[in-house]
Amino acid sequence: MKAYLLGCRPARRSRRLILLAVLVAAAGGSGVRAEENECRRSPALSAGAALAVGRIVGPGRTAFVKDGLARAGCPDPSPACRERAYLVAGDSVLLGERRGAFLCAAYRGQKDDAGRVGWIPAEAVAVEAPTPVTREDWLGTWTRVEARIRVKLGDKPGTLTVAGDATWGAGDPDRVRRGGIHIGEFAGTVALKGDTVSFAVGEAGALPVEKGGAYDCKVWLRRIGAWLVVDDNLACGGANVTFRGTYRRQP
Incomplete structure (x- = not known):
């Protein structure tokens, strides 16, 4: 009886669950789990991760973009997903997986021991041809x-x-x-x-x-x-x- 008074009769519950599923899908980017949008560590070589070297070519500041763990629905072009950290033209980055319009990139400056890993817009980076390793x-x-x-x-x-x-x-x-x-x-x-x-x-x-x-x-x-x-x-x-x-x- 308590459940009935709260409006949880079977028919209404089904409609409510369907509506909830639609909202979750919309917020999560077509049902993609937040952890699948993670970009905060170096590529997993043990899993055969593909790597490339790129260089930032976008004008002005190219901001890093939050991943799905930092904010649901990210990476996304919206200001809500934009990080304060940024790169500038000429910066060299290590590129990993791609998620839609974004690439997972690692950056370390000459005097930067910690470095930074995060999503960046793919349109802001040019992939460089691989060079032989001696x-x-x-x-x-x-x-x-x-x-x-x-x-x-x-x-x-x-x-x-x-x-x-x-x-x-x-x-x-x-x-x-x-x-x-x-x-x-x-x-x-x-x-x-x-x-x-x-x-x-x-x-x-x-x-x-x-x-x-x-x-x-x-x-x-x-x-x-x-x-x-x-x-x-x-x-x-x-x-x-x-x-x-x-x-x-x-x-």
Whole structure:
């Protein structure tokens, strides 16, 4: 009887649910879930993400655009979806997936350790032709916030030795004081295959990533443009430690 007094009789409930479904679809962009519009981390190399290098060509400021987690219905051209952060003509970006009229882009300036990942209008960026990657393009020390990867020539011809160390919580003074910093590391010597390298770290050293065990540290790396892009399986260190991200080579 209480349900009846509130107007929830079967016929009305059906009409109400249908109306609610229509409203949700309209607000969510043809039923696309908010998390499917997410763009806030580097591309997942482990899932075969396609990458390209682009350069901003739009006039004035090209603002980043919110994703579906920040605001329902985004990315969208409306002012409500526009971020304060922006790029300008000439800025180089790493491009990932496309969602309608928007591209997921990662940007890091020469002095910007954290960088920025977000949607940008596809019409504001020009995709650059890929360039060959040489052995020397890999070498050096690459960094991002709380992570460093060193690449040098291996002892055997055609190989690279790759070693990384990372932390989680080192930017939190309270964690530093309490000793609550988590650490991670990996190292391996692998055959160089153009612009990509991947391996797992087993008990006997590096092995092909597909032969790694379920709990072995697995790392995927790609050299593209000015960046070293890295992905891992979250098993290369303590809780929350990851090497995922875009890295810049130190001078």
